[in-house]
Amino acid sequence: MIPKAFRRHKALYGLFGAVILCGLGAALCGCTLSPLATRAAAFSTAATATITQTTNAYQLVNQAYDDAQVAMLAANWDTTPFDAGKIKPFIPAKDLEVRTQVLEGLKQYATLLAEVSGNQPITDLETQATAAGNSLVKLQQDDFKGFKIDSQEKSLAVAAVAAIGGVLIEHERARALPGILDKMDKPVQQICKVLEDDIGTPDTPGLADALHRAYDRQIDAQKQFIKDHGASMSAAEKRTEIEALPKLVQGQRQADQALAATAKSLAALASAHAALTATKSQKDAPAFKLELTQLVQNAQAINGFYLSLSTRK
Amino acid sequence: MPHPPVPALPAAPASPRQAAFNALKAVLNNAEAAMNNPANTQAAQATARALWTETGEQLDALDQAQIADDSVALQAGAAEMTPGMEKLKALKEKISALGNDLKEAASILTGIDKAIAELRALGPF
Numbered sequence: 540m541i542p543k544a545f546r547r548h549k550a551l552y553g554l555f556g557a558v559i560l561c562g563l564g565a566a567l568c569g570c571t572l573s574p575l576a577t578r579a580a581a582f583s584t585a586a587t588a589t590i591t592q593t594t595n596a597y598q599l600v601n602q603a604y605d606d607a608q609v610a611m612l613a614a615n616w617d618t619t620p621f622d623a624g625k626i627k628p629f630i631p632a633k634d635l636e637v638r639t640q641v642l643e644g645l646k647q648y649a650t651l652l653a654e655v656s657g658n659q660p661i662t663d664l665e666t667q668a669t670a671a672g673n674s675l676v677k678l679q680q681d682d683f684k685g686f687k688i689d690s691q692e693k694s695l696a697v698a699a700v701a702a703i704g705g706v707l708i709e710h711e712r713a714r715a716l717p718g719i720l721d722k723m724d725k726p727v728q729q730i731c732k733v734l735e736d737d738i739g740t741p742d743t744p745g746l747a748d749a750l751h752r753a754y755d756r757q758i759d760a761q762k763q764f765i766k767d768h769g770a771s772m773s774a775a776e777k778r779t780e781i782e783a784l785p786k787l788v789q790g791q792r793q794a795d796q797a798l799a800a801t802a803k804s805l806a807a808l809a810s811a812h813a814a815l816t817a818t819k820s821q822k823d824a825p826a827f828k829l830e831l832t833q834l835v836q837n838a839q840a841i842n843g844f845y846l847s848l849s850t851r852k
Numbered sequence: 853m854p855h856p857p858v859p860a861l862p863a864a865p866a867s868p869r870q871a872a873f874n875a876l877k878a879v880l881n882n883a884e885a886a887m888n889n890p891a892n893t894q895a896a897q898a899t900a901r902a903l904w905t906e907t908g909e910q911l912d913a914l915d916q917a918q919i920a921d922d923s924v925a926l927q928a929g930a931a932e933m934t935p936g937m938e939k940l941k942a943l944k945e946k947i948s949a950l951g952n953d954l955k956e957a958a959s960i961l962t963g964i965d966k967a968i969a970e971l972r973a974l975g976p977f
Contacts (some may be wrong), residue, residue, distance in 0.1 A: 629912070629916075631916065631919075631920075633923070634916075634919050634920060634922075637927060638923070640930065641926045641927075641929070641930045644933055647937070648933065648937060648940070651937070651940045651941065651944060652940070655943055655944050655947065660947045660950075663948070664950055667952075704950050707950055708947050708950060711943065711946055712943070712947075715943045715946075716943070718939070719936055719943065722935060722936035723933065723936040723937075723940075725932065726929045726932035726933040729925070729928075729929040729932065730926060730929040730930065730933075733922050733929060734922075736922065737919065742877075743870065744869055744870065744873045744915050744917070744918040745915055745918050748911065748915055749912065749915045752911060752912075755884075755908075756908065759904075
């Protein structure tokens with residue numbers, strides 16, 4: 540006859556055995572992120588960088604426009620009366636607000652994608668499973684003789700619960716994410732295209748033209764200032780004013796490049812999202828990897844441009 | 853018999869705004885050349901500069917009109933994102949709920965443990 544205590548422990552170990560088997564099975568198919576979840580998380584990281592740089596582009600345009608206003612004011616002070624009403628940002632506040640909100644929406648989408656796709660939900664689940672396991676162990680052993688659990692058994696149970704939870708999470712993701720990506724692709728494409736066209740080039744109406752001409756005005760104002768006041772300047776003063784001219788020309792070239800790179804990056808962001816959506820059911824997605832590489836390279840290039848512009852000031 | 857060549861579609865006409873933009877840019881470039889031409893008299897240069905400034909302001913207005921139109925298009929795009937965002941938030945909540953159920957279980961077990969300890973402190977019944 541099997542002793543009572545042994546029977547009780549045997550039953551307990553049997554229960555844990557079943558749970559552990561489930562857990563191991565679950566771990567095999569669920570603990571690693573699915574290819575789609577991995578790609579969604581990668582997209583999110585790259586998108587956030589691009590969105591940040593796009594925000595910098597708006598600041599750059601407004602700053603260059605302000606600088607041009609000040610330069611023209613100084614150059615024309617003797618001939619043109621000061622009009623306080625003319626001093627205003629190039630991008631009207633309401634339009635800047637729309638862009639800020641739309642970019643914030645895209646960022647929120649990218650962040651949510653990362654949160655849903657990343658490891659954090661599984662980590663949180665493990666934390667909660669551990670807390671529940673610790674509480675089980677803490678139960679006063681005298682009052683729950685029939686339910687005695689030691690820390691080793693607890694660890695096994697926690698691992699099993701976390702693994703099963705991981706599978707459930709992955710199941711929910713696999714069921715819902717492809718549909719969400721399909722739904723989001725059209726507005727993401729639309730928004731990126733409008734933002735790209737909004738920047739445009741110096742040969743189309745939009746921000747790039749405004750930025751290029753803001754530098755033209757600064758250069759002209761500087762030339763005018765030297766022409767009007769050069770005779771009364773010392774040699775050193777004149778040299779300083781003349782030296783500012785090539786710096787402005789270089790600044791204009793870099794600013795043009797920064798905006799062109801930002802527009803290119805927005806196009807790459809749209810392509811990367813389209814590739815993410817198109818490869819939602821594929822295990823390996825070389826097209827997506829290529830798009831993402833381009834997106835990251837563009838974001839880094841833009842970052843370099845803006846950094847060089849800010850350090851020059 | 854070989855098919856006759858398919859005639860190419862004519863290029864899309866430039867938007868009215870682009871056409872106005874191109875015309876203003878031509879005026880701007882001419883004015884810039886005139887104001888920087890040392891062969892011109894000072895008066896002619898000043899007139900060219902005034903034209904250059906005024907044309908620049910008109911181009912600014914065109915750029916800002918484009919920006920305003922883009923704002924409307926952006927708002928429409930943002931509105932279209934809403935249903936997908938709601939679904940994504942619902943998915944996040946569903947995933948979080950799995951952890952929250954365990955949190956609740958842990959809290960109940962801790963509560964039972966404390967209650968037993970307090971009952972024992974009251975002494976034997």
